[in-house]
Amino acid sequence: MPDGSSARAPVLEVRGLRAGYGTAPDTIRDVSLSIEPGQIVGLVGESGCGKSTLAKVVLGLLRPREGDVLVDGRRWGDRSSRDPLRSCVQMVFQDPYASLNPKLTAAETVADSFRRWKGSSRRDALDEARRLLDRVGLPRTAIDARAERLSGGQCQRVGVARALACEPRLLVADEPTSSLDVSVQAQILNLLLELQEGMGMSMLLISHDLSVIRYMTSEAMVMSGGAVVEHGSTAAMLRQPRHPYTRTLVESIPGQVADWA
Numbered sequence: 001m002p003d004g005s006s007a008r009a010p011v012l013e014v015r016g017l018r019a020g021y022g023t024a025p026d027t028i029r030d031v032s033l034s035i036e037p038g039q040i041v042g043l044v045g046e047s048g049c050g051k052s053t054l055a056k057v058v059l060g061l062l063r064p065r066e067g068d069v070l071v072d073g074r075r076w077g078d079r080s081s082r083d084p085l086r087s088c089v090q091m092v093f094q095d096p097y098a099s100l101n102p103k104l105t106a107a108e109t110v111a112d113s114f115r116r117w118k119g120s121s122r123r124d125a126l127d128e129a130r131r132l133l134d135r136v137g138l139p140r141t142a143i144d145a146r147a148e149r150l151s152g153g154q155c156q157r158v159g160v161a162r163a164l165a166c167e168p169r170l171l172v173a174d175e176p177t178s179s180l181d182v183s184v185q186a187q188i189l190n191l192l193l194e195l196q197e198g199m200g201m202s203m204l205l206i207s208h209d210l211s212v213i214r215y216m217t218s219e220a221m222v223m224s225g226g227a228v229v230e231h232g233s234t235a236a237m238l239r240q241p242r243h244p245y246t247r248t249l250v251e252s253i254p255g256q257v258a259d260w261a
């Protein structure tokens with residue numbers, strides 16, 4: 001390209017997005033962002049500012065009122081369940097217990113994904129699931145245990161493996177560690193980093209915890225009241241927040257900011 005920039009399309013491009021529920025006013029407005037291949041972008045903001053709403057639009061679960069969502073340069077418009085783009089964007093949920101069927105084993109849960117997205121036979125899907133669960137660090141003894149018997153961290157590893165079964169281009173992780181014990185949070189964040197590096201996957205990481213955003217991302221955006229109020233280098237944003245809301249956010253955790261300085 002003449003300007004020397006990469007010829008590869010961003011994995012996710014969101015332009016001028018406006019979205020909301022029913023007849024209520026817009027929940028999010030004028031949201032634009034771009035995520036390059038292999039990049040993790042952080043999204044932070046107060047409760048109710050519209051982070052999950054943006055995630056729903058990116059996942060194709062909520063139709064935007066205005067604007068475009070492109071995945072790998074292709075319009076994310078048709079919400080048909082057969083749309084191959086659906087498999088390109090996967091989600092890791094906040095509450096790993098609630099997101100799994102408690103009666104299915106870890107292997108059965110992930111095998112379901114292989115059958116659904118790759119059309120694998122039951123036996124092949126279980127083999128593939130066991131290999132993937134091993135890769136995400138689930139202990140062998142837990143692979144054939146029902147989800148209801150697993151710890152929160154183990155359930156989240158199953159949730160991650162389930163999302164990875166279709167080799168997504170983009171993982172949307174909505175508060176993936178906020179319901180886990182502090183001791184387990186770092187393990188799951190490191191797992192996500194390892195997988196992102198190993199698979200070249202991109203990630204939109206949603207968190208209200210600035211230390212998580214700091215640890216995981218080099219670029220982040222801050223939302224407030226449904227709009228993006230700051231967007232840029234994570235380190236610069238934490239050192240010198242420009243928007244009053246970002247300043248409030250950073251100042252509310254003085255101990256952590258001092259550690260990062």
Ligand SMILES: Nc1ncnc2c1ncn2[C@@H]1O[C@H](COP(=O)(O)OP(=O)(O)OP(=O)(O)O)[C@@H](O)[C@H]1O
Nearest residue numbers: 021022027045046047048049050051052053054208
């Ligand atoms: N299904 C829905 N129907 C109607 N309103 C909704 C729906 N889901 C969310 N909202 C509203 O949209 C606004 C934004 O919610 P959203 O879940 O996107 O915020 P959030 O930033 O993810 O919050 P949190 O950090 O608490 O998860 C809130 O006022 C919420 O009540």
